[in-house]
Structures are given as C-alpha cells and as structure tokens.
Amino acid sequence: MSSIKYDDYLLKDKLPLFWCGGCGNGNVLGSILRAFANLKFKRQKTVVVTGIGCWGKADDYINTNTFHGTHGRALAFATGIKLANPDLNVIALMGDGDGATIGGNHLIHAARRNVDITAVLVNNFNYGMTGGQYSGTTPEHSFTSTSRYGHIEEGFDLCKLAAAAGAPFVARGTVYGITQLDKLVEQALCKKGFSFVEVITPCPTHFGRLNGLKTASLMLNWIKENSVTKNQAEKMSDGEIRGKFVTGVFVDVDKEDYSTRYKKLQQRAAEAVEGGCDK
Amino acid sequence: MTVKGNVRFIQGNEAMAEGALAAGARFFAGYPITPSSEIAEVSSRRLPKLGGVYVQMEDEIGSIAAVIGASVAGKKSFTATSGPGFSLMQENLGVAVMAEVPCVIINVQRSGPSTGLATKPAQGDVMQCRWGTHGDHGIIVLSPSSVQDCYDLTIKAFSLAEEYRTPVILLADEIVGHMREKVVFQELQTDEIKVRKAPGCSPEYYKPFRLGEGVTPLACYGGEHVFRVSGSTHDEWGFACSRPGNAEKYIRHYTEKIENNRDRIVLTREYNLSDAEYTIVTFGCTTRSALEAMYIARSTGKRVGVLELVTLWPFAEESVMEACQNARAVIVPEMNLGQVLREVQRVVGRNIPVVGVNKVDSKAIRPAEILDKIREVETCLV
Numbered sequence: 001m002s003s004i005k006y007d008d009y010l011l012k013d014k015l016p017l018f019w020c021g022g023c024g025n026g027n028v029l030g031s032i033l034r035a036f037a038n039l040k041f042k043r044q045k046t047v048v049v050t051g052i053g054c055w056g057k058a059d060d061y062i063n064t065n066t067f068h069g070t071h072g073r074a075l076a077f078a079t080g081i082k083l084a085n086p087d088l089n090v091i092a093l094m095g096d097g098d099g100a101t102i103g104g105n106h107l108i109h110a111a112r113r114n115v116d117i118t119a120v121l122v123n124n125f126n127y128g129m130t131g132g133q134y135s136g137t138t139p140e141h142s143f144t145s146t147s148r149y150g151h152i153e154e155g156f157d158l159c160k161l162a163a164a165a166g167a168p169f170v171a172r173g174t175v176y177g178i179t180q181l182d183k184l185v186e187q188a189l190c191k192k193g194f195s196f197v198e199v200i201t202p203c204p205t206h207f208g209r210l211n212g213l214k215t216a217s218l219m220l221n222w223i224k225e226n227s228v229t230k231n232q233a234e235k236m237s238d239g240e241i242r243g244k245f246v247t248g249v250f251v252d253v254d255k256e257d258y259s260t261r262y263k264k265l266q267q268r269a270a271e272a273v274e275g276g277c278d279k
Numbered sequence: 280m281t282v283k284g285n286v287r288f289i290q291g292n293e294a295m296a297e298g299a300l301a302a303g304a305r306f307f308a309g310y311p312i313t314p315s316s317e318i319a320e321v322s323s324r325r326l327p328k329l330g331g332v333y334v335q336m337e338d339e340i341g342s343i344a345a346v347i348g349a350s351v352a353g354k355k356s357f358t359a360t361s362g363p364g365f366s367l368m369q370e371n372l373g374v375a376v377m378a379e380v381p382c383v384i385i386n387v388q389r390s391g392p393s394t395g396l397a398t399k400p401a402q403g404d405v406m407q408c409r410w411g412t413h414g415d416h417g418i419i420v421l422s423p424s425s426v427q428d429c430y431d432l433t434i435k436a437f438s439l440a441e442e443y444r445t446p447v448i449l450l451a452d453e454i455v456g457h458m459r460e461k462v463v464f465q466e467l468q469t470d471e472i473k474v475r476k477a478p479g480c481s482p483e484y485y486k487p488f489r490l491g492e493g494v495t496p497l498a499c500y501g502g503e504h505v506f507r508v509s510g511s512t513h514d515e516w517g518f519a520c521s522r523p524g525n526a527e528k529y530i531r532h533y534t535e536k537i538e539n540n541r542d543r544i545v546l547t548r549e550y551n552l553s554d555a556e557y558t559i560v561t562f563g564c565t566t567r568s569a570l571e572a573m574y575i576a577r578s579t580g581k582r583v584g585v586l587e588l589v590t591l592w593p594f595a596e597e598s599v600m601e602a603c604q605n606a607r608a609v610i611v612p613e614m615n616l617g618q619v620l621r622e623v624q625r626v627v628g629r630n631i632p633v634v635g636v637n638k639v640d641s642k643a644i645r646p647a648e649i650l651d652k653i654r655e656v657e658t659c660l661v
Contacts, residue, residue, distance in 0.1 A: 043505050049348075059507070062517060065500045066510040067351065068519070069344065076341035080348025080356070082304055083332050084503045088352065109337040129471055230343035262332060 004040055006033035011063050018057060019173050020036040021096060022208070022216025024175035024201030028122055031178065031199075032091070033062070035186040046089040049078040051098035054128040054203075058093050072103025078117045086115050086116070086259035089189070096123040101136035107158075111165035111194050116257040118188045118195045120160060122204035132206025139243060143210040163251045169195035170251040175202065176224045184249065193257040200227070200245045221274075228242040284463040290430040291358075291456045295385055295449065296325065296524035296567055297464065298433030299536045303472050304383070305331035306354035308345035310338055310364055313397050314453040315387035318359035324605075343371040343384065350378040350382045350510055353499030355437055359385035361453075362396060362404060365411070372446055373491045375410035376533055379488065379497065381431070381440035385449045387456040388563075390641045400453035400642035402563055406449045407617040409592050417537025419544055424566035426460035432589070434467065438545060440475040443536055444494045450591060452614070454564035454643055456461040478504055485517040485639035488533055491616050538593050546589035551577065551634040555584025555655050558606040560623050561598060562588040563577070565612050565644050572649035583653065588619070599626045603633075612636035612644045632656060 006159040010033055019025045036046070046064040050056045052071035059066035069077045074092040081088045094100070099107055099121045110117060126144050127133045137155040146153065163170045169191040173181035181199060189197035197237045200210060202219035223245065230248030233241055289297075296318045299307075312639070323333040336342040339360055345357040351493045359370065365386045375382055387402050402409075408420045418438050421432045429451065436447040476496040478485045483506045498504035507517030512529060514520040516659060536597035537544065552558065557576070561569040566587045578581035586602040588595050598624075603609045609627060611620040615633065620635040628632050630632040636652045639642050 045501060047352075047500050057519075065503070065505050066507045066509075066517070067348065068507070068511060069347075070370055070510055073340060073344045073371065076336065076344030077348040078333070079336070079341070079502060080306070080308060080350075081352045082348075083334055083345070084349035084352035084354040084356070085499075088501050105337050106341055109341070113334075140416030244491075262618060266327045266330060269324075272328075274324070 006037045007031065007045070007047070008245050009033045009063055011061050012127045013063050016068065017061065019054060020205040022202060022204040022219060023054065024124070024199070025058065025122060027178060028120065028181070028199050029058055029061060029176040030187045031181045032120060032241045039185055039189055041089055045087060046091070047081055048199050049090065051083065051090045051103065051266045053098045055095040055097040055122040056092055070172050072098050072101070073106060073265045074099065075106040075117065075119060079110060079113070079115050082115055082117055083259060083262070086202065088216065090117045091189070092117055092119045094119060094121045096121065096125065097127040097135040097138040100156055104161055108161065108165040111162050111167035113258050114166065114168060114193045114255055116259060118191070118197070120185065120188070120197050120199065121202050123158065124207060125155070126200045126207045128202060128203045128206050132210065134145060140231045144207065145210070158198045159196070159250050161212070167196045167251060168193040168253045168255040169249070171196070171249045172200070172245065174200040174223050174227055174245060174247060176220050176227065180247065181264060187249065187252075195253050218270055284465040284501060286461060286463050288461055289426065290317060290371060290459050291423070291426045291451065292387065294429035294435045294462050295320050295359070295451065296321035298430040299383065299437065300325055300611065301430070301464065301467060302328060302355065302434040302437035303474070304355040304357050304437060306346065306356040306462055307331070307333045307358065308336050308342045308347040308349070308356070309358045309360065310336055310342050311387040312361045312364045314389055314456050314571070315361045315385065318387070318524065331608045339367040340371060343368040343375070346382050347375050347378070347380050350380050351497070353501065355381070357383040357519060357534055359387065361387050363387045363389040365404060366556065368469065369411040373414060373416070375446035376412065376416045376418070376549055377512070378508045379511045380446070381444055381497070382446050383436045383449060384439055384446060385433070386452060388450065388452040390639070396641045398453070400564060400614060400643065401641065402565065402614040403618070403638065404450060405591060405615065408450055411495050412609055415588060416533040417445070417535070417592070418592050419445060419537060420450050421546070421589060422450045422562045422591050423455050424587060425455070426458060428460045428589070429455060430462050430464065434471065437563045438471070438473040439511055442494070442499055445537065450563070452564045475499070477502065485516050488513060488515045488529070490515065490528065494536060501592065514589065541593045541596070544590060544593060545595045545598065547595050548587040548589060549602065550585040550587070552584035552586060554582050555612060556582040556607045557584070557656070558603050558651065559583065559585045560588065560602070560614065560619065561585060561609045561612055562591055562619065565614060568644050568646045569612060569649060571646040572653075575646060575650060576653065581653070591619070594622050595628070596626050603627045606631060607660055608654070609633040609651060610636060610652055612649050614638055614644060632660070642646070
C-alpha cells in the first residue's frame with residue numbers, strides 16, 4: 001500500500017485557498033494535514049469542527065467529516081460529538097476571536113473536563129474576517145480598526161489559560177517555525193485528553209497594516225524576532241518576556257480523559273451505586 | 280399507542296425525561312434552570328444506566344451545541360431549559376434548522392422577560408419558539424397539558440425530529456412540569472420509535488442535503504459515509520455556497536418541509552365542538568381550566584366546546600377554521616398577552632369575534648375567568 005500523504009486529506013479542487021496573501025492559515029492547515037497523514041487517520045473516523053472567522057473556513061479544504069457551526073462554539077459542538085462517539089478523532093479549529101474571546105468559556109471548560117479533543121487555535125491578534133477589530137488576544141498598545149488610539153486592554157496568554165484550566169497538553173508554535181509546529185500538532189493529536197496548540201500567525205492585511213508590518217515578510221520577521229523558546233524564556237525577566245511569543249510544550253501530563261471516566265461512571269450506575277445521602 | 284403499560288404517579292418533568300429515554304434518547308446536555316431542572320436530574324441518574332451520556336455544560340449555548348454534535352455522531356439527543364436558557368439557545372437552534380439535525384429541546388416556560396419570576400408559570404414563549412432564531416424556517420412545537428402528555432409528546436417529539444430532520448421544541452410550562460399525575464408508560468410498538476435511516480447509497484454518492492423525494496437521511500459520524508455539516512448556507516454536499524439561487528432553494532426548503540406536511544404533523548384535541556356556540560382555543564396548562572369552564576358551562580346549558588392545540592407550530596389552521604367557523608364567538612385564554620390569540624384571529628377572520636383571556640401575573644387562568652369572558656361576549660352579542 002502506498003504511503004499516506006498530507007494531500008490525501010486535502011480537497012484539491014477547492015484550491016486556491018481563499019485566505020489573503022501572507023496569511024498563515026494555509027501553513028497551519030499544512031501542519032494539520034501532515035499530522036493526519038503521519039498518524040494515518042481514517043477519514044471516516046475523523047471529524048474536524050470549525051468555528052466562524054478566517055480560520056473557520058479551514059474545513060472547506062479538508063476531506064474528513066466536518067462540522068462548521070457557530071462563532072465561538074466549536075468546542076461545544078466537538079464535546080457533543082466526542083462524548084457521543086469516543087472512537088472518533090475530534091479536532092476543533094478556532095481563531096483568537098472565535099475560540100478565545102466569544103468562545104473563551106467553552107475553551108476553559110473543555111480543558112477542565114479533559115474531553116479528548118485537539119484544539120488548534122490560530123492567533124492572529126484580531127478579527128480578520130470582519131475587518132481587523134481587536135480581540136481578546138490583541139496586544140496592549142497595538143492598533144486595530146477599533147483601537148486606533150492604541151489598545152488599552154491586555155491580551156490573553158492562552159497557553160497559561162489552558163494550563164490553568166487543567167489541559168493535560170498545552171503548546172505554542174508559530175508559522176515561522178513550521179518544523180516545530182508539525183511536531184506540536186502531531187504530539188497534540190496523539191495525546192489522550194484535551195490538547196491545546198496555539199499558533200501565532202500573521203495577518204498582514206489587517207493587523208500588520210495598522211502596526212507597520214504590512215507585508216508578509218515584515219510580519220513573519222516580527223514573529224521570528226519576538227519568538228523565544230520555553231528554555232530561553234525561563235532565563236528572562238518578566239519585563240524582557242513581555243510581548244514575546246514563548247514557544248514549546250508547556251504542559252504534557254497524563255490524566256484520565258472524560259470518556260474514560262464516564263465509562264467508569266456508567267459501570268457504577270449499572271451496579272446502581274448512587275452517592276449522596278437521600279438514599 | 281396503548282398495548283400495556285406501567286402506571287406511575289410522577290411529576291411532568293420526570294415524565295418528559297422518561298419519555299425521552301423511552302424514545303431512545305441517549306444523550307442529554309443541559310444547564311440547570313428552574314423550573315426544568317428535574318429533567319436534568321432524572322436524566323443524570325437514568326442515562327448512564329442505559330449506556331447513555333449526561334453532560335452538564337457551561338451554559339445553554341454550549342448545551343444545545345453539544346446536543347447537535349451528539350446527534351450528528353449518532354445519538355438521539357435532547358436538552359431541557361426555561362426562558363433565559365431558551366433565549367441563549369436561539370443562535371444554535373438555527374444551526375439545527377440549517378444543518379437539518381434532529382434533536383429535542385424542552386422549554387418548561389416560566390414568567391419573563393429576562394429573569395422574570397423564576398419559579399412562576401407563563402406561556403409567553405409561543406412566538407419565540409416560532410421565530411426566536413433569526414431567518415426564515417419552519418419549526419415543530421408541541422405543547423403538553425398533562426403529565427401523560429409530557430411522556431407521550433416527548434416520544435412524539437423525537438419521532439418528528441427524526442422524520443423531518445429538524446429540531447422539535449416541546450413547549451411545556453411550570454404548571455405541567457411540576458404537576459403530579461397518574462401516567463401510563465405504554466409499551467411502545469417498534470414502529471412508534473423512529474430509528475434514523477442510514478443512507479442507502481454508497482459513500483461516494485452521499486449528499487447529506489440532497490433536495491427532493493422527502494427528507495434525505497442523515498448519516499452518523501464514524502460510519503462509512505464521510506460527510507460535511509454546515510450552519511452556513513450550503514449546497515447539497517454541505518459546502519458553503521453563496522449563490523442566490525441556492526440560498527433561495529434551501530431557505531424555502533426549511534419552511535416547506537414542515538409547512539407542506541402540516542396535516543401529518545398537526546395534532547389537536549376536540550371537545551364538544553359539534554354543537555358549540557362558543558369555542559375555546561387553548562394549549563398547555565390552560566387547557567385544564569378551559570375544559571373545566573366547558574363542563575361548568577355545559578351544566579348550565581351553554582354550548583361551549585374546546586379545541587386544544589397539541590401542536591402549536593406549524594399552526595393548526597385547518598382545525599382552528601373548522602372549530603370556529605360556526606361559533607358565535609371564540610375565546611383564547613393564554614398566560615401571555617395574546618400570542619396565540621392573534622394567530623386565531625388571522626385564521627378566523629373578522630366575521631366572528633375572537634377574544635382573549637390574557638394573564639401575565641404568574642397565576643394560572645381560572646375556569647371562572649374564562650366563563651366571565653364568555654358571559655361578557657354573550658352580553659355584547661345580544
């Protein structure tokens with residue numbers, strides 16, 4: 001049998017990608033499909049769930065099962081899919097406005113519940129689809145179409161958020177470091193339990209244009225210049241680390257996932273062992 | 280439906296949960312809210328014993344999302360809520376409409392708007408059920424008036440959801456939900472439990488949104504059919520499609536697949552309508568007062584009949600017309616300010632007076648209040 005390649009999962013007749021020149025979404029899509037190929041994911045057993053936004057269009061190019069729902073709710077749909085059929089590989093693709101702003105509550109609870117889903121959150125620091133407004137990850141002092149006097153809010157550190165919420169696998173990569181990203185996505189997909197990968201990605205069309213980074217190369221260079229590895233970051237002061245993208249794996253622990261726990265609960269229920277004191 | 284059954288004395292909310300399980304539901308996602316919480320509690324105890332899943336989500340938005348996801352993954356799924364939670368579900372209710380995903384949403388109505396009177400009954404969500412999610416669409420809404428109904432109509436709701444690939448709303452209310460009555464758990468015939476038909480075609484030809492020849496079967500994730508589901512306007516394969524002609528076709532389809540089958544979906548109950556001079560059109564908990572008013576009126580020789588709308592949407596236009604056309608007047612009692620009243624007026628027209636008995640003080644409409652209205656109308660007509 002011939003080996004499985006990434007483009008076995010790609011809907012080639014949907015090309016070219018609809019994203020702007022210089023957008024990183026295509027690169028992230030490549031990482032995900034290469035991981036599918038390496039892990040020999042069966043199309044029938046795989047469901048890609050997307051939210052709404054630029055990255056929410058990713059399912060248009062993927063030939064596994066797909067579910068394209070509402071803005072911010074990908075993880076909630078994915079939770080239902082996974083709990084109803086734990087044999088499926090369920091992957092949720094979300095943007096920063098989508099998965100971390102309007103859908104932030106679902107992110108922390110999916111992590112806390114430890115549902116066996118891989119979430120790949122593409123962070124381009126703004127709402128690209130609607131014209132570049134500020135999101136929950138937009139850095140302080142930066143400019144967007146709704147923060148023309150400089151943004152006064154601090155952006156989320158999503159990896160810290162996911163880790164604090166209890167996710168057993170948390171990592172950050174960038175589209176500048178594709179080799180690393182490939183590895184992180186694959187590790188996340190192999191993880192039993194909730195795995196979270198944040199990908200720092202350029203949006204030259206909106207975020208870049210208002211922040212002096214209006215070409216793809218300027219933006220990529222900005223990502224490169226501001227990326228530090230987890231090991232480097234450990235030696236840096238809080239001041240030095242401000243505004244940097246720390247990359248690497250932050251959490252990788254073993255924890256029983258939700259469906260495994262639920263199976264045990266079902267066994268207890270079948271034996272009619274009810275807790276509480278109203279028996 | 281009756282073959283033989285197990286008689287119990289239980290609460291309406293419990294009966295709805297039991298009805299869902301009897302219909303084959305094996306997935307519940309919800310968020311606690313008065314006055315529906317008992318449905319979640321019973322589901323959390325019973326589902327795991329049956330190999331099913333109960334999950335308490337972070338909010339009602341996530342609850343209905345999980346229900347939709349679980350349904351596409353092959354489990355008959357449901358949720359239960361009340362006004363504030365039902366409001367939060369509206370956007371994703373539209374996903375179930377657009378993606379044609381069968382599921383059941385139980386709304387045990389309480390007094391609104393907003394937090395309102397959290398523990399008190401109302402019937403104010405009739406129009407929200409019909410038009411709450413944005414955009415044109417058809418919807419099926421059933422309304423129980425007894426604990427037996429809570430059981431039977433929940434089973435019916437799941438059947439309709441599967442048959443028409445649509446969300447079905449069971450619009451109960453606090454009175455029916457918290458009332459205790461005798462209920463018979465009938466032994467169901469196998470044909471009363473609709474099982475999702477797997478697509479008959481080979482996987483490469485499966486179009487989950489094919490139009491024509493009835494409702495296209497929905498496959499399940501994990502089976503041999505690989506497919507796409509989308510809340511965006513899509514083509515027959517499920518790919519996003521912005522062509523105007525395509526949008527027109529599908530948006531009409533969402534309405535027509537329900538409205539064109541009105542005669543098969545609509546359930547009503549008729550009481551003493553054949554000679555009625557006064558017709559009461561009613562639904563839900565108010566049916567009980569309407570029937571009592573009818574019995575009292577009949578005992579004094581007044582010819583009063585009742586039409587109960589078991590199916591609220593699609594609206595029972597033919598039954599309402601038939602029940603009202605020979606009446607001197609039509610009375611529509613409801614615990615809102617006239618949501619069904621205006622529908623009845625629309626159907627009956629201007630030649631027959633159609634008047635409401637409307638209460639929003641959180642107290643049930645009493646039979647005496649309906650009788651007072653009949654007397655008032657009678658005086659005006661003389």
